[in-house]
Amino acid sequence: MTLLIAVFAAVISTVIWYVKDSHNQMKVGTLALMxxxxxxxxxxxxxxxxxxxxxxxxxxxxxxxxxxxxxxISVVAVALVIWLVLLLIKDPRGVVRQALTKK
Amino acid sequence: xxxxxVPGTEAVVTTIVTKVLKKKEQxxxxxxxxxxxxxxxxxxxxxxxKLSWLNTMLxxxxxxxxxxxxxxxxxxxWFPFLTAINxxxxxxxxxxxxxVGVSMAVLITLVWGAMVAVSSALSKRPVKGIETEK
Numbered sequence: 441m442t443l444l445i446a447v448f449a450a451v452i453s454t455v456i457w458y459v460k461d462s463h464n465q466m467k468v469g470t471l472a473l474m475x476x477x478x479x480x481x482x483x484x485x486x487x488x489x490x491x492x493x494x495x496x497x498x499x500x501x502x503x504x505x506x507x508x509x510x511x512x513i514s515v516v517a518v519a520l521v522i523w524l525v526l527l528l529i530k531d532p533r534g535v536v537r538q539a540l541t542k543k
Numbered sequence: 544x545x546x547x548x549v550p551g552t553e554a555v556v557t558t559i560v561t562k563v564l565k566k567k568e569q570x571x572x573x574x575x576x577x578x579x580x581x582x583x584x585x586x587x588x589x590x591x592x593k594l595s596w597l598n599t600m601l602x603x604x605x606x607x608x609x610x611x612x613x614x615x616x617x618x619x620x621w622f623p624f625l626t627a628i629n630x631x632x633x634x635x636x637x638x639x640x641x642x643v644g645v646s647m648a649v650l651i652t653l654v655w656g657a658m659v660a661v662s663s664a665l666s667k668r669p670v671k672g673i674e675t676e677k
Contacts, residue, residue: 442611473596474603480654481550481604481647488643511614518610519603 441505443482445512449519450475465532471523478515544617544627544636547608549644550651554601561598565591588666597655604651 453472461468490497500508528536568589612618617626627636 446607470599470603473599474607476654477550477600477602477604477651478607479604480600480651481547481608484647484650485546485643488646511611514614515607515610519607522603522606 441508442512442515443479443486445509445516446475446479446482449516450479467523467527467530467532470526471519474519474522478519544632544639545612545625546639546644546647547605547612549640550601550648551605551609553648553652554598554605557594557601558598561591561594564594565589588662593659593662596658597652600651600655601648604647 450472453468453475457464457468457472460466464470486497531537568591572589609618618624619626619629623629625636627633
């Protein structure tokens with residue numbers, strides 16, 4: 441479930457990058473790469489888990505699915521916070537600098 | 544247990560390499576411009592920029608996986624930071640790092656390699672809609 445949520449987040453952020461931010465001014469490309477990196481890592485994890493659990497891998501307990509779903513949403517939130525901090529530090533449009541130096 | 548440490552370590556190495564390479568490329572570009580090399584030639588996507596894609600994937604992935612490990616109680620905020628060390632499961636942890644961790648790092652590097660190959664192939668092709676002079 442965490443892998444699925446990360447993949448959806450990666451696809452959505454990649455589409456937003458392609459349509460709205462191809463020059464990566466708003467760092468959406470960076471966010472997309474972060475999600476893709478995490479998705480690939482969880483894919484690896486899933487492959488090893490499948491090799492260990494076999495058929496049980498596709499039949500997780502409801503509580504486990506719910507916990508993984510909650511974790512996936514939290515991971516997206518953490519990634520968005522990292523992206524926001526990065527955006528504010530880089531400040532590509534000078535908005536933060538302007539706000540801080542306003543007299 | 545601690546699989547994210549392997550891609551995290553790779554991220555540290557590639558970040559250092561990127562910094563060194565970027566400095567070199569900037570100096571080379573300055574030299575090339577002085578020698579009268581065409582601006583288009585100098586402006587080609589530098590390798591350090593392509594390496595930054597790998598850095599972002601490794602750092603981002605490692606950070607999000609580290610969060611997952613905190614969620615599952617496998618990482619703690621005090622020494623020795625890894626629950627596996629505290630519970631005496633060091634060999635299991637090392638085994639997981641050498642299988643899952645290394646696979647993660649290799650997969651991300653392979654995907655990045657494919658991205659670089661596509662980028663290089665695209666940069667060699669003429670851009671559609673721009674007529675080339677005969």
